[in-house]
Amino acid sequence: MTDDLGPASLPGTRRYTLAATHFDQTFLIDVCRPVLPVAAGQRLPVVYVLDGNGAFGLAAQTAQMLQQGQDPIPPILIVGIGYRFDRSRDARAQHIAARTRDFTPTNDDAWIASRRAAMQAQGMKAEMTSGGAAAFLCFINEELKPFIVERYPAADPDDQTIVGMSLGGLFALYALFDQPEAFNRYVVVSPSIWWDQRVILRQEAALAARANDLPVRLFLAVGSMEEADGAPYWTVSSLAKLAACLRGRNYPGLNMTHHVFQDEDHMSVLPGALSRGLRVVFA
Numbered sequence: 001m002t003d004d005l006g007p008a009s010l011p012g013t014r015r016y017t018l019a020a021t022h023f024d025q026t027f028l029i030d031v032c033r034p035v036l037p038v039a040a041g042q043r044l045p046v047v048y049v050l051d052g053n054g055a056f057g058l059a060a061q062t063a064q065m066l067q068q069g070q071d072p073i074p075p076i077l078i079v080g081i082g083y084r085f086d087r088s089r090d091a092r093a094q095h096i097a098a099r100t101r102d103f104t105p106t107n108d109d110a111w112i113a114s115r116r117a118a119m120q121a122q123g124m125k126a127e128m129t130s131g132g133a134a135a136f137l138c139f140i141n142e143e144l145k146p147f148i149v150e151r152y153p154a155a156d157p158d159d160q161t162i163v164g165m166s167l168g169g170l171f172a173l174y175a176l177f178d179q180p181e182a183f184n185r186y187v188v189v190s191p192s193i194w195w196d197q198r199v200i201l202r203q204e205a206a207l208a209a210r211a212n213d214l215p216v217r218l219f220l221a222v223g224s225m226e227e228a229d230g231a232p233y234w235t236v237s238s239l240a241k242l243a244a245c246l247r248g249r250n251y252p253g254l255n256m257t258h259h260v261f262q263d264e265d266h267m268s269v270l271p272g273a274l275s276r277g278l279r280v281v282f283a
Helices: 052-066 090-103 109-121 133-151 167-178 195-210 224-229 235-250 271-282
Strands: 013-018 024-033 044-049 077-083 153-165 185-189 217-223 253-263
Touching: 013 133, 024 052, 024 133, 044 052, 044 133, 052 077, 052 153, 052 271, 077 090, 077 133, 077 153, 090 109, 090 133, 090 167, 133 153, 133 167, 153 167, 153 271, 167 185, 167 195, 185 271, 195 235, 217 224, 217 235, 224 235, 235 253, 253 271
Parallel strands: 044 077, 044 153, 153 185, 185 217, 217 253
Antiparallel strands: 013 024, 024 077
């Protein structure tokens, strides 16, 4: 005998929608509370996970397991930032277009044109723009963070982490170099350093010209097989160049770990990097 109990859900989670006021987008916000009891008055670090539509479940269950490990991370709130779209055959195209707009710090017209053509060849249609990272960071800082604190009073506004992969990793680096105080901890996986002729490296140099310190915990990760993706990506060597550059700045407050996961590619590296990254930045 079997019973169909409907869609599965993760324990300890809630889902919300939140419409941005600076631009036309409704976000899907998923929140996972700690799996273990929290002491009265204890403040909870907040971990914001980009690409929440796909990464929230992985992050939530990873965090819950790590809180019960031999060397546990502290109780934390996991907040997934995803997108809400109507269920249509163009939903995937809308998702690609939205994350491209929100995660990129500048316009890259050549890449947008090539991506639009590739999507059209697959029968997908969506308006493609880029360069919306400043507006998206404003949404996180001015709208999402207060939204979380209002609904979860234990959330610690002074202990904030961001997790991003690929274009999401590019956005995390943009936040780090533009407003490093926005987060205390950064987990950056396979970032798209190639974007707009490696503009993120120029933004790093601009930060170094105005700042004497970078007091954050930073975890940089990539899969060893990603270098095989070739030009213009060169993800492994590009990340190594960025890590070396940051080391050379000699920031007294920077706690940085750079790790290459062997035998992992762009699509397989996230689970291990998420587990290792959370343990490192909360060590």
